[in-house]
Amino acid sequence: xxxxxxxxxxxxxxxxxxxxxxxxxxxxxxxxxxxxxxxxxxxxxxxxxxxxxxxxxxxxxxxxxxxxxxxxxxxxxxxxxxxxxxxxxxxxxxxxxxxxxxxxxxxxxxxxxxxxxxxxxxxxxxxxxxxxxxxxxxxxxxxxxxxxxxxxxxxxxxxxxxxxxxxxxxxxxxxxxxxxxxxxxxxxxxxxxxxxxxxxxxxxxxxxxxxxxxxxxxxxxxxxxxxxxxxxxxxxxxxxxxxxxxxxxxxxxxxxxxxxxxxxxxxxxxxxxxxxxxxxxxxxxxxxxxxxxxxxxxxxxxxxxxxxxxxxxxxxxxxxxxxxxxxxxxxxxxxxxxxxxxxxxxxxxxxxxxxxxxxxxxxxxxxxxxxxxxxxxxxxxxxxxxxxxx
Amino acid sequence: xxxxxxxxxxxxxxxxxxxxxxxxxxxxxxxxxxxxxxxxxxxxxxxxxxxxxxxxxxxxxxxxxxxxxxxxxxxxxxxxxxxxxxxxxxxxxxxxxxxxxxxxxxxxxxxxxxxxxxxxxxxxxxxxxxxxxxxxxxxxxxxxxxxxxxxxxxxxxxxxxxxxxxxxxxxxxxxxxxxxxxxxxxxxxxxxxxxxxxxxxxxxxxxxxxxxxxxxxxxxxxxxxxxxxxxxxxxxxxxxxxxxxxxxxxxxxxxxxxxxxxxxxxxxxxxxxxxxxxxxxxxxxxxxxxxxxxxxxxxxxxxxxxxxxxxxxxxxxxxxxxxxxxxxxxxxxxxxxxxxxxxxxxxxxxxxxxxxxxxxxxxxxxxxxxxxxxxxxxxxxxxxxxxxxx
Numbered sequence: 001x002x003x004x005x006x007x008x009x010x011x012x013x014x015x016x017x018x019x020x021x022x023x024x025x026x027x028x029x030x031x032x033x034x035x036x037x038x039x040x041x042x043x044x045x046x047x048x049x050x051x052x053x054x055x056x057x058x059x060x061x062x063x064x065x066x067x068x069x070x071x072x073x074x075x076x077x078x079x080x081x082x083x084x085x086x087x088x089x090x091x092x093x094x095x096x097x098x099x100x101x102x103x104x105x106x107x108x109x110x111x112x113x114x115x116x117x118x119x120x121x122x123x124x125x126x127x128x129x130x131x132x133x134x135x136x137x138x139x140x141x142x143x144x145x146x147x148x149x150x151x152x153x154x155x156x157x158x159x160x161x162x163x164x165x166x167x168x169x170x171x172x173x174x175x176x177x178x179x180x181x182x183x184x185x186x187x188x189x190x191x192x193x194x195x196x197x198x199x200x201x202x203x204x205x206x207x208x209x210x211x212x213x214x215x216x217x218x219x220x221x222x223x224x225x226x227x228x229x230x231x232x233x234x235x236x237x238x239x240x241x242x243x244x245x246x247x248x249x250x251x252x253x254x255x256x257x258x259x260x261x262x263x264x265x266x267x268x269x270x271x272x273x274x275x276x277x278x279x280x281x282x283x284x285x286x287x288x289x290x291x292x293x294x295x296x297x298x299x300x301x302x303x304x305x306x307x308x309x310x311x312x313x314x315x316x317x318x319x320x321x322x323x324x325x326x327x328x329x330x331x332x333x334x335x336x337x338x339x340x341x342x343x344x345x346x347x348x349x350x351x352x353x354x355x356x357x358x359x360x361x362x363x364x365x366x367x368x369x370x371x372x373x374x375x376x377x378x379x380x381x382x383x384x385x386x387x388x389x390x
Numbered sequence: 391x392x393x394x395x396x397x398x399x400x401x402x403x404x405x406x407x408x409x410x411x412x413x414x415x416x417x418x419x420x421x422x423x424x425x426x427x428x429x430x431x432x433x434x435x436x437x438x439x440x441x442x443x444x445x446x447x448x449x450x451x452x453x454x455x456x457x458x459x460x461x462x463x464x465x466x467x468x469x470x471x472x473x474x475x476x477x478x479x480x481x482x483x484x485x486x487x488x489x490x491x492x493x494x495x496x497x498x499x500x501x502x503x504x505x506x507x508x509x510x511x512x513x514x515x516x517x518x519x520x521x522x523x524x525x526x527x528x529x530x531x532x533x534x535x536x537x538x539x540x541x542x543x544x545x546x547x548x549x550x551x552x553x554x555x556x557x558x559x560x561x562x563x564x565x566x567x568x569x570x571x572x573x574x575x576x577x578x579x580x581x582x583x584x585x586x587x588x589x590x591x592x593x594x595x596x597x598x599x600x601x602x603x604x605x606x607x608x609x610x611x612x613x614x615x616x617x618x619x620x621x622x623x624x625x626x627x628x629x630x631x632x633x634x635x636x637x638x639x640x641x642x643x644x645x646x647x648x649x650x651x652x653x654x655x656x657x658x659x660x661x662x663x664x665x666x667x668x669x670x671x672x673x674x675x676x677x678x679x680x681x682x683x684x685x686x687x688x689x690x691x692x693x694x695x696x697x698x699x700x701x702x703x704x705x706x707x708x709x710x711x712x713x714x715x716x717x718x719x720x721x722x723x724x725x726x727x728x729x730x731x732x733x734x735x736x737x738x739x740x741x742x743x744x745x746x747x748x749x750x751x752x753x754x755x756x757x758x759x760x761x762x763x764x765x766x767x768x769x770x771x772x773x774x775x776x777x778x779x780x
Contacts, residue, residue, distance in 0.1 A: 263624040
């Protein structure tokens with residue numbers, strides 16, 4: 001199974017054409033993907049190429065126009081003195097790395113380094129607290145007395161209201177609270193979101209926010225209260241929900257691989273989400289659930305919702321269930337069309353991915369050249385009619 | 391915003407090359423997608439084309455080798471006399487349409503047509519019961535006395551154990567139970583799954599199973615008991631879970647659009663799944679939940695799992711939560727790598743889809759040709775480091 005010379009030549013030609021296509025898109029005002037597709041429908045049919053294959057190519061070409069910021073911008077910033085408290089932790093190391101890469105002089109203060117606190121904290125432009133959530137408030141209180149009124153005090157805690165209050169109470173200078181919406185392991189801010197809660201004298205911290213954006217990050221500004229409310233919905237509820245569902249499947253002893261045979265790609269993608277989340281670090285995950293009383297309370301209300309609907313089921317109260325269902329549908333109505341098109345696109349891609357794996361396996365088992373005639377169950381075009389049983 | 395002549399020419403050339411590429415794959419034994427990608431990494435880097443863009447192209451080309459069955463096969467079957475009881479319902483119409491297309495003589499018996507029962511049921515080769523689940527057993531009992539011992543009795547109910555028993559008890563001839571794993575609205579069996587539970591004299595029903603496969607369907611054979619157990623996991627549990635989660639978000643008044651700004655594509659895809667499912671027909675959905683006592687019992691155990699984990703949270707029992715988490719992770723371990731690669735692929739495609747939409751919107755707002763310099767938050771390559779906060 002080697003790449004034939006012909007295939008290699010076709011790939012070179014394709015890449016050359018793709019480069020030309022993307023370059024042309026960048027210097028013109030191309031019509032939307034759907035219109036671009038309309039232009040070649042009959043050509044595709046003649047060539048027996050699925051519209052979905054062409055659509056993904058058009059989508060990826062358009063996406064290539066969302067370029068990363070120019071490197072030149074990253075050189076403009078003046079070098080600052082930064083101390084990261086907890087800078088040897090997983091997230092701390094990331095910030096040390098990125099702020100150093102941006103040209104700043106970055107020091108680390110760890111739990112065993114308080115004898116150096118005077119020099120590390122006393123004349124820093126920025127002190128960033130990157131310790132575990134539980135230690136945030138005590139560390140902020142211990143750090144603050146060392147700071148000059150010009151020093152920016154910042155944190156990266158995953159809940160903001162209480163931590164912000166502690167920073168404002170214990171430091172009289174500039175304060176800004178950050179929450180990177182991603183865990184350790186990344187190599188830059190590219191494609192990542194960082195929530196920014198302004199505390200005090202925000203313009204003083206502009207260079208820090210610029211550094212994040214120049215490294216490819218996106219800033220979301222909000223109050224600590226909005227942040228904490230959103231994190232309940234975005235993190236705690238769905239973490240808990242996937243964790244519980246995974247625990248249920250595990251307890252019931254469901255044969256997951258066999259269950260895929262009975263189901264659509266949508267079920268498969270839901271199982272993949274559970275699998276992805278339970279592969280995370282258990283302690284980090286559990287601490288996110290335990291992070292605040294509000295989270296436990298919201299999870300309590302989620303459990304109540306489950307119990308309420310299960311009660312209606314047990315009573316066989318079909319009318320009440322239908323009424324609840326209609327109400328829920330109503331609240332998702334506004335985004336339903338957008339959701340469906342995104343969902344179809346993802347599921348068609350999953351189907352195509354699985355079909356390609358099936359073809360790879362078939363080729364591996366039958367090394368002589370042949371016209372494959374596999375089951376079409378995984379063909380993406382059939383997915384567009386997914387519905388109730390999906 | 392028209393397609394320039396140059397763009398049109400590039401697209402024609404690309405389609406021509408893609409056709410050649412797929413034709414070449416079909417007549418050779420191409421290496422796996424990853425190896426094909428390895429061959430051109432440096433070319434892609436030089437051309438500034440993302441590896442992800444090329445990967446999707448390779449995946450879709452490989453998937454194109456999973457061809458649909460040849461039309462010639464569909465002509466072989468002998469024409470049979472078929473009566474579909476409930477043939478004017480949504481699913482009934484689908485079966486009338488597909489079996490007619492396969493060359494059979496298909497009649498319909500509806501609830502108001504029992505005066506024709508003698509002629510419609512008495513000399514049919516196949517009587518297929520396609521009535522709502524609640525009416526299945528009574529209709530089977532009413533139909534059976536009309537049948538000759540040569541007639542195949544079949545059903546398409548979404549639970550199988552009780553219905554199978556009713557068919558075997560009331561008819562002495564061939565019996566086969568089917569469950570199409572999809573709802574109404576499709577145009578053929580292409581890409582769809584149908585569960586087959588053999589009842590009695592299965593070889594007599596082979597022509598029916600062949601007709602489904604020839605139309606592109608995939609058959610999954612199992613016992614009624616395995617079917618019903620799997621449907622609890624594959625349908626009832628996740629329907630209920632998404633329904634409950636959607637109801638919770640609705641009750642809490644979470645601003646879904648705003649919440650997307652605070653989150654990763656993974657959260658977005660989970661919301662899309664909820665939105666997709668609650669857009670279904672409420673009655674159909676609720677009846678699937680109510681279909682059997684086993685479903686209500688399993689949902690009861692799911693609610694218990696939720697309540698148990700929420701109790702541990704309320705008690706702040708971090709150690710017990712971590713232990714539960716580790717146990718759950720263990721049970722998903724075997725498929726974790728596969729799940730992650732499928733999940734990454736889907737999320738990267740979603741990111742690319744969203745980035746393309748952003749570019750389309752930017753173009754619509756700035757009609758003059760320009761070098762776009764959009765935020766890179768949606769670039770797919772950054773997604774590969776998704777983790778705890780994802």
